[in-house]
Amino acid sequence: MEKQEQKATPLIRLDNITRSFSNGDQTLQVLKGIDLTINEGEFVAIIGSSGSGKTTLMNLLGCLDRPSSGDYYFRGQLVNQLTKDELAHLRRDAFGFVFQSYNLLPGTPAVNNVELPAIYAGQPPAIRRTRALELLAKLGLSDRTDHLPGQLSGGQQQRVSIARALMNGGQIILADEPTGALDSKSGIEVMQLLKELSAQGHTLLLITHDPEVAAHADRIIEIRDGEIVSDQKSAAVDNPKARLPLPEAAKEQPLIDIWESTKAAFTALHRNLFRTLLTLLGIVIGVASVIAMLAIGDGAKNEIVERISSLGSNLLLVRPGAPNQRGRWSIATLVPEDVQAINLEVPNLIAAIPELTGTKTIRYGNRDKSTGMNATSASFPLVRQWPVAEGVFFSQEDEDLYATVAVLGKSVADDLFGKQSPLGEYVMAGGTLLQVIGVMSERGASPMGQDQDDVVFIPYTTGSLRIFGQRFLRNVTVAVDDVSQMDLTQDKIFELMLARHGVEDFQIRNMASLIDNVTATQNTFTLLLGSVAAISLLVGGVGVMNIMLVSVNERTREIGIRLATGARTRNILQQFLIEALTISAFGGVLGVVIGLSTAWLVGYLGTAVYFSVFPVVLAFSCAFATGLIFGFLPARKAAHLDPVKALSSE
Known part of the structure; x- marks a missing residue:
C-alpha cells in the first residue's frame, strides 16, 4: 500500500x-x-x-x-x-x-x-x-x-x-x-x-x-x-x-567544506594576481609602518631612559636655590655640613656625596685641554655606580689630607696622553700640580648629549681650597638603598634640610620620577607614531573591503553558478572570507618582514631602534582582524546573492 x-x-x-x-x-x-x-x-x-x-x-x-x-x-x-x-x-x-x-x-x-x-x-x-x-x-x-x-x-x-x-x-x-x-x-x-x-x-x-x-x-x-x-x-x-x-x-563535513573553500579562494586570488597584489599593498604598508614606527619610537625612548638611568635611578639630587628660582647655580646655600648631616641622620642611604663642579684648563707637557672638574668624595664611584678602569679612586684619607691627586675621565686621558698610561703622571690645574692615580671607565653621552667622560675628579677638600676657592656645593647627590622607600627618604631629607636652613632654599630632584616622566612622555610619542601607522593599516583594510566588493560584483555570475550547483550560504561566505583573510595574512607577513627590515636599516644608519615581539604580534593580529572585519561585508553580500539575479548578471 x-x-x-x-x-x-x-x-x-x-x-x-x-x-x-x-x-x-x-x-x-x-x-x-x-x-x-x-x-x-x-x-x-x-x-x-x-x-x-x-x-x-x-x-x-x-x-x-x-x-x-x-x-x-x-x-x-x-x-x-x-x-x-x-x-x-x-x-x-x-x-x-x-x-x-x-x-x-x-x-x-x-x-x-x-x-x-x-x-x-x-x-x-x-x-x-x-x-x-x-x-x-x-x-x-x-x-x-x-x-x-x-x-x-x-x-x-x-x-x-x-x-x-x-x-x-x-x-x-x-x-x-x-x-x-x-x-x-x-x-x-x-x-x-x-x-x-x-x-x-x-x-x-x-x-x-x-x-x-x-x-x-x-x-x-x-x-x-x-x-x-x-x-x-x-x-x-x-x-x-x-x-x-x-x-x-x-x-555534513565542515573540514572538507573549509578546505574546498580555501582552494577556491586561492584559485580566485591567483586568477586575479595583479588585483591581489594591489590589495596586498595597503596591508603591507600599514603593517610595515606600525612595526617600523614602534621600533623607532621604542628605540628613542629606551635610549633616553638608558642615559638617564646611567646617572642612577636610585639617586636624589639636592640643588641650591628655591623652587622655580633662576640662576640657582650661583646661589650659595649648600655646604659640606649638609652632606654630613644627611649621612648621619637620614636612614635608607648608601651614601650622600658633595659635588663642586666647574670648567678648568688641564695641562700635561705642552698639551692643554679645557674640561670639567668635579670635586667630590671618595664614595663617588659607589653612589654614581661608575667604576674605575685603571688605577684607583682617591680615598677618604686623601680627602682628609687635602691630597693633590686626580682621577681622569676616559676622554681627558685619551686627549692628553693618547695611548700612554697616565698613571703616576702629573697634570697642572689652576696652578696646582695633581698626580693622576686612576682613569674612570667609559661612560658615554649624558641625557643632554654631553660627554660624561670629559671630566677630572679630585677630592672635595682639595678642590674647594686649591682649585675653586669656595666651600659652597654645586649639588649633593644621595644614593638610596631601598628604592621602594625612595619617596619617604626624599621627605626625610627635605625635613632635615628645611630644619637646618630655616627656609626652602634648595630643591630635591627624584631621578626615578624623572625617568617615569620621560618614559611617559616617550610612550605618548610612541603611541602617536603607532596611531599614525595604524591609520595606514585602517586605510589598507578599507582597500581590502573595496577590492573585495569589486570582486563580488565582477564575479556575481560565478557566485550564481556555485549557488545553482548546490553551494550553501556558508560555502560562499567561507570562500570570500578566506580570500580576504589570505590577503590580510600574507600582507601581514610581508609587512612584518619589510617593517623589521626598515627598522634594521634605520638602526644600521645610526638611529636607535628597539625590536620586541609585541609590535610584531600586534601589527600582524590587526592585519588579520582587518581582513576578517573588512572582508565580512563583501563576503556576506556574496553569500546572500539571489541565484537568479546572480546568473543573469553580465
Whole structure:
C-alpha cells in the first residue's frame, strides 16, 4: 500500500503559482496561476515565445527562485517553507542545470567544472575526480578534461555542463535553451544526449522557443503570457522507463567544506594576481609602518631612559636655590655640613656625596685641554655606580689630607696622553700640580648629549681650597638603598634640610620620577607614531573591503553558478572570507618582514631602534582582524546573492 502511495505522489506539483516583479511603483506579473504536475521520468518541453514566462517558470521549478504566491510541492514536500540552505541542498541533490550560455567557471578546467556539485555534496576528491573523468569520457571529452572553457567549442562546453548536471546523479535535468547558442550539428548531438538521459530514467525539463527542439520531448507544455495554454502528451510517455534511485543524503563535513573553500579562494586570488597584489599593498604598508614606527619610537625612548638611568635611578639630587628660582647655580646655600648631616641622620642611604663642579684648563707637557672638574668624595664611584678602569679612586684619607691627586675621565686621558698610561703622571690645574692615580671607565653621552667622560675628579677638600676657592656645593647627590622607600627618604631629607636652613632654599630632584616622566612622555610619542601607522593599516583594510566588493560584483555570475550547483550560504561566505583573510595574512607577513627590515636599516644608519615581539604580534593580529572585519561585508553580500539575479548578471 505504501509503495502505491509513493508512486501516486508526483515528483513536482505546482498549485496556483504566481510570480511578480516590482519595478518602482509598477508591478509586473510574469506567471499567473500556474497549475502543473510532473512525474518522475518524464521528458517535458516547456515552449513559449520570448517574454512568455517560461524561463521564470524554470527558475521556480529548479528552486533558483521563489513564487510570489501559490504552493510548490517536491515529492510531496512544500518547497515554499524551505530555507535558503535547504533549497541549496535540493538543488545539489536533485537538480542538474544545463544553461544556454553554459555557465562554466572561467579559468577553471573542464574536469573541475564538472566536479563542482560534488564538492558541495562533500564527496572525497579522489571519488569525485574519478566520476568527473568518467562522465567526460562518456560524453566524448576524455581528451579535453584539462581544457579551459575558452579552449572548448560551444558544443563541447555544453557537454561539460551536461556532465556537471549529472555529477550528483541528475535526477531532474533542467535544460534552458540548450541548443540556442549551438550550430545545427552540435544542437542535434546535444538533443540526442538528452534523449538518452531520458531513456535512462532522468526527468528532463526542457525550456525552448523552438518547436523542432520541443518535438523531441514526450510532453509539450505551451506557455503564453504567464499562463499554460496547452499540455500535450505523446503516446511514448506511457512506455515504462527505468527509475533512478534517490541520491543518498550528503553528510555534513565542515573540514572538507573549509578546505574546498580555501582552494577556491586561492584559485580566485591567483586568477586575479595583479588585483591581489594591489590589495596586498595597503596591508603591507600599514603593517610595515606600525612595526617600523614602534621600533623607532621604542628605540628613542629606551635610549633616553638608558642615559638617564646611567646617572642612577636610585639617586636624589639636592640643588641650591628655591623652587622655580633662576640662576640657582650661583646661589650659595649648600655646604659640606649638609652632606654630613644627611649621612648621619637620614636612614635608607648608601651614601650622600658633595659635588663642586666647574670648567678648568688641564695641562700635561705642552698639551692643554679645557674640561670639567668635579670635586667630590671618595664614595663617588659607589653612589654614581661608575667604576674605575685603571688605577684607583682617591680615598677618604686623601680627602682628609687635602691630597693633590686626580682621577681622569676616559676622554681627558685619551686627549692628553693618547695611548700612554697616565698613571703616576702629573697634570697642572689652576696652578696646582695633581698626580693622576686612576682613569674612570667609559661612560658615554649624558641625557643632554654631553660627554660624561670629559671630566677630572679630585677630592672635595682639595678642590674647594686649591682649585675653586669656595666651600659652597654645586649639588649633593644621595644614593638610596631601598628604592621602594625612595619617596619617604626624599621627605626625610627635605625635613632635615628645611630644619637646618630655616627656609626652602634648595630643591630635591627624584631621578626615578624623572625617568617615569620621560618614559611617559616617550610612550605618548610612541603611541602617536603607532596611531599614525595604524591609520595606514585602517586605510589598507578599507582597500581590502573595496577590492573585495569589486570582486563580488565582477564575479556575481560565478557566485550564481556555485549557488545553482548546490553551494550553501556558508560555502560562499567561507570562500570570500578566506580570500580576504589570505590577503590580510600574507600582507601581514610581508609587512612584518619589510617593517623589521626598515627598522634594521634605520638602526644600521645610526638611529636607535628597539625590536620586541609585541609590535610584531600586534601589527600582524590587526592585519588579520582587518581582513576578517573588512572582508565580512563583501563576503556576506556574496553569500546572500539571489541565484537568479546572480546568473543573469553580465
